[in-house]
Amino acid sequence: MARRLVPAVVRDSHGLQRVMLLLGLGLVLMFVVVAIVAPWLAPYGFNDDRTADGVVFGAQQGPSAMNWFGTTVGGTDVLSRVLYGTRTAVQVIVLAVVLSAVVGVPLGLVSGYLGGLLDRVLVLVMDALYSFPSLLLAIVVSIVLSGGSSGALGGILSAAISITVIFVPQYFRVIRNATLSVKAEPYVDAARVVGVRTPRIMFRHVFSNVAQNLPVIGTLNASEAILTLAGLGFLGFGIEPSSAAEWGYDLNKAMPDASSGIWWTGMFPGLAIVLVVLGVTLVGESLNDILNPLLRTRAGDDAAGAATDGPADASGGDTTGRADVGEPSRTAVLSLHDLSVRFQTDAGTVSAVRRLGFDVEPGEVVAVVGESGSGKSVSSRAVLGLLPETAHVEGSVLLRGPGGDQRDLTGLSARELRSVRGDRVSMVFQEPSTALDPVHTVGRQVSEALRAHRDLSRREARARAVELLELVGLPDPGQRVDYYPHQLSGGQKQRVVIAIAIACEPDVIIADEPTTALDVTVQATILDLLLSLRERLGTAIVIITHNMGVVADVADRVLVMYRGELVEQAPVRELFADPQHDYTRRLLDAVPHLGRSEGPAASVDGPVVLDVDHLVVEFAGGLGRPTFRAVDDVSLQVRRGEVLGLVGESGSGKSTVGRATVGLQQPTSGSVHVSGNAVSGVSDRVLRPLRSRFGFVFQDPAASLNPRMSIGDCVAEPLRVQTDLADAEIDARVARLLEDVQLSGSYAGRFGHELSGGQRQRVSLARALALDPDLLIADEPTSALDVSVQARVLELFVELQQRLQFACLFISHDLAVVDSVANRVAVMQHGRLVEMGPRDAVLGRPEQDYTRRLIAAVPVPDPVEQQRRRIERTTLSP
Numbered sequence: 001m002a003r004r005l006v007p008a009v010v011r012d013s014h015g016l017q018r019v020m021l022l023l024g025l026g027l028v029l030m031f032v033v034v035a036i037v038a039p040w041l042a043p044y045g046f047n048d049d050r051t052a053d054g055v056v057f058g059a060q061q062g063p064s065a066m067n068w069f070g071t072t073v074g075g076t077d078v079l080s081r082v083l084y085g086t087r088t089a090v091q092v093i094v095l096a097v098v099l100s101a102v103v104g105v106p107l108g109l110v111s112g113y114l115g116g117l118l119d120r121v122l123v124l125v126m127d128a129l130y131s132f133p134s135l136l137l138a139i140v141v142s143i144v145l146s147g148g149s150s151g152a153l154g155g156i157l158s159a160a161i162s163i164t165v166i167f168v169p170q171y172f173r174v175i176r177n178a179t180l181s182v183k184a185e186p187y188v189d190a191a192r193v194v195g196v197r198t199p200r201i202m203f204r205h206v207f208s209n210v211a212q213n214l215p216v217i218g219t220l221n222a223s224e225a226i227l228t229l230a231g232l233g234f235l236g237f238g239i240e241p242s243s244a245a246e247w248g249y250d251l252n253k254a255m256p257d258a259s260s261g262i263w264w265t266g267m268f269p270g271l272a273i274v275l276v277v278l279g280v281t282l283v284g285e286s287l288n289d290i291l292n293p294l295l296r297t298r299a300g301d302d303a304a305g306a307a308t309d310g311p312a313d314a315s316g317g318d319t320t321g322r323a324d325v326g327e328p329s330r331t332a333v334l335s336l337h338d339l340s341v342r343f344q345t346d347a348g349t350v351s352a353v354r355r356l357g358f359d360v361e362p363g364e365v366v367a368v369v370g371e372s373g374s375g376k377s378v379s380s381r382a383v384l385g386l387l388p389e390t391a392h393v394e395g396s397v398l399l400r401g402p403g404g405d406q407r408d409l410t411g412l413s414a415r416e417l418r419s420v421r422g423d424r425v426s427m428v429f430q431e432p433s434t435a436l437d438p439v440h441t442v443g444r445q446v447s448e449a450l451r452a453h454r455d456l457s458r459r460e461a462r463a464r465a466v467e468l469l470e471l472v473g474l475p476d477p478g479q480r481v482d483y484y485p486h487q488l489s490g491g492q493k494q495r496v497v498i499a500i501a502i503a504c505e506p507d508v509i510i511a512d513e514p515t516t517a518l519d520v521t522v523q524a525t526i527l528d529l530l531l532s533l534r535e536r537l538g539t540a541i542v543i544i545t546h547n548m549g550v551v552a553d554v555a556d557r558v559l560v561m562y563r564g565e566l567v568e569q570a571p572v573r574e575l576f577a578d579p580q581h582d583y584t585r586r587l588l589d590a591v592p593h594l595g596r597s598e599g600p601a602a603s604v605d606g607p608v609v610l611d612v613d614h615l616v617v618e619f620a621g622g623l624g625r626p627t628f629r630a631v632d633d634v635s636l637q638v639r640r641g642e643v644l645g646l647v648g649e650s651g652s653g654k655s656t657v658g659r660a661t662v663g664l665q666q667p668t669s670g671s672v673h674v675s676g677n678a679v680s681g682v683s684d685r686v687l688r689p690l691r692s693r694f695g696f697v698f699q700d701p702a703a704s705l706n707p708r709m710s711i712g713d714c715v716a717e718p719l720r721v722q723t724d725l726a727d728a729e730i731d732a733r734v735a736r737l738l739e740d741v742q743l744s745g746s747y748a749g750r751f752g753h754e755l756s757g758g759q760r761q762r763v764s765l766a767r768a769l770a771l772d773p774d775l776l777i778a779d780e781p782t783s784a785l786d787v788s789v790q791a792r793v794l795e796l797f798v799e800l801q802q803r804l805q806f807a808c809l810f811i812s813h814d815l816a817v818v819d820s821v822a823n824r825v826a827v828m829q830h831g832r833l834v835e836m837g838p839r840d841a842v843l844g845r846p847e848q849d850y851t852r853r854l855i856a857a858v859p860v861p862d863p864v865e866q867q868r869r870r871i872e873r874t875t876l877s878p
Helices: 013-041 078-114 116-131 134-146 151-182 186-193 198-235 247-258 264-290 376-383 414-418 442-453 458-471 490-502 520-537 548-554 572-577 582-589 654-661 684-693 711-722 727-740 745-749 757-768 787-804 815-821 839-844 849-856 863-874
Strands: 002-004 334-345 348-360 365-369 391-400 406-408 425-428 508-512 540-545 557-562 565-571 608-619 628-639 643-647 669-674 694-697 775-779 807-811 824-829 832-838
Touching (some): 078 116, 078 151, 078 198, 078 247, 078 264, 116 151, 134 151, 134 198, 198 247, 198 264, 247 264, 334 376, 348 376, 348 391, 348 565, 365 376, 365 520, 365 548, 376 391, 376 508, 376 540, 442 458, 458 490, 490 508, 490 520, 508 520, 520 548, 520 849, 540 548, 548 572, 557 582, 565 572, 582 787, 608 654, 628 643, 628 654, 628 807, 628 832, 643 654, 643 815, 654 775, 684 711, 711 757, 727 745, 727 757, 757 787, 815 839, 824 849, 832 839
Parallel strands (some): 425 508, 643 824, 694 775, 775 807
Antiparallel strands (some): 334 348, 334 391, 608 628, 608 669, 824 832
16 A cells, blocks of 8 residues: 655644744844844944043954944944944834835725726836836935935934835735736625725725735835845945944945954844844745635635535445445556545644545546535545645555556656656646646647657647647637637637647546536537547546536446545446435435426516616727627516526626626616616716615625625625614624525624635625615526535525515526526527527527527436437537
8 A cells, every 4th residue: 555645844834934933023023122222232322432432442342341242443332333223224124114005005006996097107107116226216215315314313214215215116016916806806896786885895895805915015125125224324325324323334334344354343233134134034934824825724614525515414325335446457547446635734634535446447437526525636636646745645546557567656756757647647627727827828838748758849749739739629720829828718728728638648537627617518519529539549537527417428437425435336327327325316316407497487577677778788809909799789677576597608798798787887888777777877976875776696606705804794794885774783684694595693703715615605695685685686606516505505596586576687507507597598699689588488499599509518417318419419510
């Protein structure tokens, strides 16, 4: 049995960070204390001439009992000057950092959030300042200010302002860039939807999230400030020597001493500079790691596989039965045997995978299914050694070689694994946008995979890259080989990722959720591509997914994982027809099946709540590019108590329609009315009171909740903005709203990262319903959820909609979900409505070819029916 242990130095990385932080804080605190008590610690004044008192004989003396650090050529005590210089340095650092933050942070926040002319002017000014060499700029400012500064205080203030001018552009650039990123987050849109005013959004939502950068910037700038101050003093542009001691000035005066063997006059001020910079740098670097959420590990519900939204109990079924594997097969190309993975986290050890074993035969498609936290992705990454260093892996992963010998991958070093990755075993990642390097062309990235394992010239690798891109069906491969990832659609990027994966014709391809973010038509194309590659290359495919329709469509065999364990495996038809384990049955029961949902009634007679009339939305195409029309003459109505499902592929314009209905996007022409009130063409001031009439549920529940606000504050915000309720009444209302979405009132004190995906989406639903809206916009509200969690959220949504009778525009590309909740369905293609009518008519008897192709591309969780649909789909290809 192979075992990979986590090195002690890695396991203690957080402890090392704490030691570095404590050491840095200790040094910084020491200098701050010295700065405060310097007049009492220093044995003499910083400019006292010891020779004049007749105490020191000769102009310059070495360290002694009377002058511990010796004296300078001018007869002053070095220790006293170092101590008083500490006071000068601390004062200048604190003033410079505080002034820079006070000026740079608000400017960066306002510029990034408001944009426009003000942003362009500020960016121009700050870039001009930033382009100057920092020390040269400080010298220029120091010269300008020197005429008006006198005394110690004036000199310190002048030096601090000189350094502030350097730092303001740094704060501005960092805060502005962070603001540009944060203001695009769904939780900022969620605040805008409920009518939160701009100042509150800027400081409550934006600043609270960008402020995490300030401690790191401040500490790093503090170390730069002391070096700049020393540089100014060394060059003679610092504080007047008669008014304050300064280390840079002392270093300048000590230069002649160095050539004469007099070491003490320069060593002690230089050592003080080094220790201050070291202390501040240690604090900054430690904070950078400690405050970075991506570097934190904790034992959360998902990691342990015990999310509240998962099945309450899966122990009722046969926990062995068809899940046993036994000894690894000698014919399998890949065998996992007794694989266990544990993670060391801040909260203890988390067991992610327990004694997992299965085989993959050549040319076989094996689907690994289960909810988030089941261990399916962890086990796949363990095959290629892609787990973080906090992972502890036991068991074996055996790869069969060309001669039939088996090699254990868990015992290999990173260097040895390099020859396996991409050549023998490759991986298709879930999100192609993050799997591709944005600064390199797709052709170069395919070529890189080839040249890592094959002896090819650049020209040969490029030619082969074009062949591979053509093989995966990328249009115009000879031209698009030079495209960057951002120039391709989601489906095209996924094809490039697959081209990289098959570049060296591997024995095994591990596809981790390869179709999760794709439309049904693109998804169907990608699945066809994987199957064709299996047929042409004989490659074994391990596909990891929670989409049971995809499993029914492509898998030969299915493995079901639950809380880190393999609970069932069987051939695909056998498992769907006769699942043995209780968890498998619940998983299959939770999957919506297009055409088998009873759904709500088609006709609703309530008053019109949402009226969209000839809506057109255009976006500027940029320099030299034509205007892009995202929504083209769309008209629709939604009545009280009705759910209108708006479906279509990515880029069809459906989300733009949803944003226009709540004023997040102003139309180019046409009109939008909610409950008779105009939403389009009005200012934010006019629109703000109307925002109490509608709510919005966003696609990503994690991104739609402000990570710096508690759940209670998130749900309460619409009430605080739109009502005059007292705090006690708001708290009571929040508790009732949480109970309505089946969460206890205790969740009000938690934060978004402490909840599972389904719980976060329930909170989003509670917030959207806080003001009893007339209209609810649900934009892909369940696409990021596992099937069983999705089923619970949909059941809750239907129950609340029937009870509260709000009108709902339900936007989704999942036709099976729309089939289960919508009264009517509208289909969009290229910005236009191509079909609209009762759900049964549109999804059961579509009139348009596009709608028929869309429906035919939806995989259903039934292998027999899906095989028939696959055959029928070929007749509908355009």
